[in-house]
Amino acid sequence: MTWAPFLALSFEAFGSLDFWIGAMTLAGIYAIFTLGLQLNVGFTGVINFGQAGFMAIGAYTMGILVADVGLSLWLALPIATLVTMAAGLLIGLPSLRLRADYFAIVTIAFSEIIRYVAQNARGLTGGNQGLLGFDSQWIDVSNAVQDGLAPVGLEDQFLAPLLIVTWLTLLVLATALRYLQGTPWGRVLRAVREDEDAVRALGKNAFAYKLQSIAIAAALGAVAGYFLALNLAFLNPNSFEPLYTFIGYAILILGGLASFFGVIVGSVVVYTLLEATRFLELPLSASQVAALRFVVVGLVLILLVAFRPQGIFGKRQEMVLGD
Amino acid sequence: MTEPLLEVSDVAKQFGGIRAVDGASFDVERGSITALIGPNGAGKTTLFNIVTGFERGDRGTIVLDGERIDRRPPHTIARRRMVRTFQITKALSAMPVIDNMALAAPDQPGEHLTGLLLRAPVARRREKEVRERAHELLEVFGLSDKAEEYAGTLSGGQRKLLELARALMVEPRLVLLDEPMAGVNPSLGRRLLDHMHELCERDGVTFLFIEHDMDVVMAHSDKVVVMAQGATIASGPPAQVRSDQAVIDAYLGAQVKA
Amino acid sequence: MEAEASPAQPGALGRREGRASLRTTMSANPGLVAAGIVLAIAVALIATQGLQPVAQTGLNGLISGSYFALGAVGLTLVYGTLKLVNFAHGDLLTFGAYTAFVANITLGLPILLAVLAAIVVTAALGVFTERVMWRPMRAKGAGLLQLLLMTLGLAFVIRYAIQFVAGTAPRTLDVDVTSSVGFLGLRIGQTQLVVMLAGFAVLIGVGVMLRSTSLGRQMRALSDNFDLAEVSGIDTDRVVMATWIFAAGLAGLAGVLYTSSIGTMTPNLGFFLLLTLFAAVILGGIGNAYGALAGGVLLGLAQEWSTLLVDARWKLAVGFLVLILVLIVRPQGLFGRKERL
Ligand SMILES: Nc1ncnc2c1ncn2[C@@H]1O[C@H](COP(=O)(O)OP(=O)(O)OP(=O)(O)O)[C@@H](O)[C@H]1O
Ligand SMILES: [Mg+2]
Numbered sequence: 001m002t003w004a005p006f007l008a009l010s011f012e013a014f015g016s017l018d019f020w021i022g023a024m025t026l027a028g029i030y031a032i033f034t035l036g037l038q039l040n041v042g043f044t045g046v047i048n049f050g051q052a053g054f055m056a057i058g059a060y061t062m063g064i065l066v067a068d069v070g071l072s073l074w075l076a077l078p079i080a081t082l083v084t085m086a087a088g089l090l091i092g093l094p095s096l097r098l099r100a101d102y103f104a105i106v107t108i109a110f111s112e113i114i115r116y117v118a119q120n121a122r123g124l125t126g127g128n129q130g131l132l133g134f135d136s137q138w139i140d141v142s143n144a145v146q147d148g149l150a151p152v153g154l155e156d157q158f159l160a161p162l163l164i165v166t167w168l169t170l171l172v173l174a175t176a177l178r179y180l181q182g183t184p185w186g187r188v189l190r191a192v193r194e195d196e197d198a199v200r201a202l203g204k205n206a207f208a209y210k211l212q213s214i215a216i217a218a219a220l221g222a223v224a225g226y227f228l229a230l231n232l233a234f235l236n237p238n239s240f241e242p243l244y245t246f247i248g249y250a251i252l253i254l255g256g257l258a259s260f261f262g263v264i265v266g267s268v269v270v271y272t273l274l275e276a277t278r279f280l281e282l283p284l285s286a287s288q289v290a291a292l293r294f295v296v297v298g299l300v301l302i303l304l305v306a307f308r309p310q311g312i313f314g315k316r317q318e319m320v321l322g323d
Numbered sequence: 324m325t326e327p328l329l330e331v332s333d334v335a336k337q338f339g340g341i342r343a344v345d346g347a348s349f350d351v352e353r354g355s356i357t358a359l360i361g362p363n364g365a366g367k368t369t370l371f372n373i374v375t376g377f378e379r380g381d382r383g384t385i386v387l388d389g390e391r392i393d394r395r396p397p398h399t400i401a402r403r404r405m406v407r408t409f410q411i412t413k414a415l416s417a418m419p420v421i422d423n424m425a426l427a428a429p430d431q432p433g434e435h436l437t438g439l440l441l442r443a444p445v446a447r448r449r450e451k452e453v454r455e456r457a458h459e460l461l462e463v464f465g466l467s468d469k470a471e472e473y474a475g476t477l478s479g480g481q482r483k484l485l486e487l488a489r490a491l492m493v494e495p496r497l498v499l500l501d502e503p504m505a506g507v508n509p510s511l512g513r514r515l516l517d518h519m520h521e522l523c524e525r526d527g528v529t530f531l532f533i534e535h536d537m538d539v540v541m542a543h544s545d546k547v548v549v550m551a552q553g554a555t556i557a558s559g560p561p562a563q564v565r566s567d568q569a570v571i572d573a574y575l576g577a578q579v580k581a
Numbered sequence: 582m583e584a585e586a587s588p589a590q591p592g593a594l595g596r597r598e599g600r601a602s603l604r605t606t607m608s609a610n611p612g613l614v615a616a617g618i619v620l621a622i623a624v625a626l627i628a629t630q631g632l633q634p635v636a637q638t639g640l641n642g643l644i645s646g647s648y649f650a651l652g653a654v655g656l657t658l659v660y661g662t663l664k665l666v667n668f669a670h671g672d673l674l675t676f677g678a679y680t681a682f683v684a685n686i687t688l689g690l691p692i693l694l695a696v697l698a699a700i701v702v703t704a705a706l707g708v709f710t711e712r713v714m715w716r717p718m719r720a721k722g723a724g725l726l727q728l729l730l731m732t733l734g735l736a737f738v739i740r741y742a743i744q745f746v747a748g749t750a751p752r753t754l755d756v757d758v759t760s761s762v763g764f765l766g767l768r769i770g771q772t773q774l775v776v777m778l779a780g781f782a783v784l785i786g787v788g789v790m791l792r793s794t795s796l797g798r799q800m801r802a803l804s805d806n807f808d809l810a811e812v813s814g815i816d817t818d819r820v821v822m823a824t825w826i827f828a829a830g831l832a833g834l835a836g837v838l839y840t841s842s843i844g845t846m847t848p849n850l851g852f853f854l855l856l857t858l859f860a861a862v863i864l865g866g867i868g869n870a871y872g873a874l875a876g877g878v879l880l881g882l883a884q885e886w887s888t889l890l891v892d893a894r895w896k897l898a899v900g901f902l903v904l905i906l907v908l909i910v911r912p913q914g915l916f917g918r919k920e921r922l
Contacts, residue, residue: 041726047725047726047729094908094909095905095908095909098908098912100725100726101666101725101729102863102867102908102912104666104729105666105856105859105863105904105908106904106905106908108856109856109859109860109901109904109905110901110905112856112897112898112901113898113901113902113905116895116897116898116901117898120892120894120895180439183433183439183446184425184426184431184433184434184439184446184450185433185434185435185436185439187418187422187425187426187434188426188434190415190417190418190422191415191418191426193417194415194416194417194418195413195415197377197397197409197413198409198413198415199398199426200377200396200397200398200401201375201377201397201398201401201406201407201408201409201413202398202401202406202426202427202489202490202492202493203398203399203401203402203406203427203429203493204398204426204434205396205398206398212436242852246733246737249730249733253730285748287744287748287749288744288745288748290741290744291741291742291744291745291848292741292745293741294737294740294741295737295738295741295742295745297734297737298733298734298735298736298737298738298741299734299738300734301730301731301733301734301737302714302731302734302735302738305727305730305731305734306714306717306718306731309727
């Protein structure tokens, strides 16, 4: 095997706008997704393994409301967000009182149930065939934005508008969360992360804060789900495998616990690498390349957790992993 | 005399086969300092846990200021301005000392999402007050220069002080302290006791504290309640309790067994 | 259950006493209660669906129950002993199945030797992870989340390493998946019968071993209370190692039994099974070895019987539903003690 074609090809990929727009859109989507995990894990000490499930509920509710019920997309979005938050409360109410490891197991089971429903309630979700036809109103907006991009020479990039809207949303959400985290509300949340009993002894309802945390994370999952749906233009149960929650954890640990902007950096790094492997010219089959990517994700997760648990940007003193 | 601030009647709690608390009854008078003593394993901490709602008693009643509070969750009890500290300190290590203090303040609308949205100016004003009060208390407890440090960097004794200072941030009527002096150096300990007296006399705050040091108990409490094997076996002024035969037996018995 | 019992009591007072004693009996004999519930469900199903389909699905349930139980017992012991919620446990089943494939198909060894190889090699992998990952992390004083994420990472590595080598195409072992035997109007695949018999034989062996060998008793003691066991002079290091050999070896075996029974293997088979195994573990009371065995069998029955009422494609969701219901209604599980939570 010679390295020359491999290097040439990968440089070409990194130089191409298509590559970066695709990779950065995904990075933005999964950064929003992981902001929810950060709020739960990094700031509340709640181990949520069901984020992909919340993403699925948001995306499918939106898709069904638009494609089947015929609602306007702009009305469907807030409704789907509320539905997803309600689902978060529903799963949190009985199980947030349990120990943290039990909660992790409950949430992953919950997210698998959601995926099963998406797969098997074919009348509603289209099953494995997928759900289509919910994005026409978005496409109108997208076209308008695309025309507006002519002066900067991006009028050929039909995914550029989604990239822009995703990242604007991401920045607004990250800023809002960061603000919240500095308020007295955020202070109680962080205290809950450390010691629920201490918080309750001081007259705060720790349970209510955990519920709020999970509901907000669910909403963030839903928002990520909308962008994913628009990016793919159709919904398929495979997009909501627990795998994606776990990639979220890799992003979380890479960027560092208790840092919202770390999430963004983590996501950019992870999705640049994951997408770049598509362009590797290795003497391997597509399935082998896919497998190799996740072996690497697994190894990175293990090594980071073992040797740099505070991630790249996490503060050592606020590092909640090692407690 | 007015009715007691806290009335505990016939409280019991069993863990598997162990009767940790087995018929505990006592009163805490308003504006007094009451000591709860007893050999190791007598059930003092468990009783604290039941009174503050962290553990559910098997039987018995607990009345705070004329209102039954047994079976209520801990945070609603704390909101009635009865606050406790823990034997094993619960300093929130990954938060700065000042945040530990500010966290404890009651009536902060900024602790609720709706309050943040609708009453932001009130929240900001309250936060300012809270911080001032926190700095005052840290000053009293000699922790001023640690205000911005993470609580995890404090020594064991300093954590005890922080926990007491944090409890006082709740603006309590009744403070329950589980061995506040353990591990605190004598001069700081004296300061802590002085402060307890001052709060009691000046602001009418009531104290109930668990303590093993008999000199401290005798010198600083208005009333002593003695527990042994889960039951309250005596209570009264320090001098009277000291000469009580049942108390002497309980302590000697414990020593003989040990 | 209470409603059924109370009308038999005479007066109001008697009824209350009857309830109280029923409740204490229930919590004292969770095994009996569980058996009673299963029996009640079976009777109700027979009444509505007829004997034959209930017996047939029940038989299928015992087949899957046997490998669920074998997978679950290791998961629960590792949790109990090391407080490690091992998300890579399912992938140990996959690893076992593919090891058997290599021995049986690639190397052409007879299936019995392949099964043995699966057990031994998977046990070795368990010991390897203990040495390289879990022991050093325990020494560092790693927290719950840290360990949880490492098991996730390990799960990725095992699953996708297998996929890298073997691909995603389904593989089969050299076992007879077509012929079946019939008796009493029931049908069971020949291999499935062997799987079930072997599975239950091992289950009984495991139960006996945990009860009556000193190593087994120590494993249960350690799983029950690590600190206590440590101060009471058990050589925890040796028992931890034994637990890994035991847990991973049984997982390897369960993987082969599963594959033989359903006919094929894919690299994500273990992950599919993992949540069912968790359900069995939690149903039985986390850390409780007998509980996991019983929980595994119960889940097998629940999944298969559910096919009488709803479409078979919801079978897996039944496991998740049981899991969530148990955690909400009785989080300590059927056999767990309340104090645990
Ligand atoms: N959660 C629990 N589970 C089982 N037993 C418990 C539990 N909590 C306390 N106990 C037991 O109850 C008894 C009383 O314990 P407690 O901590 O209340 O004693 P204490 O008077 O505070 O002792 P010390 O002076 O040593 O702090 C002890 O025998 C203890 O082992
Ligand atoms: Mg105590």
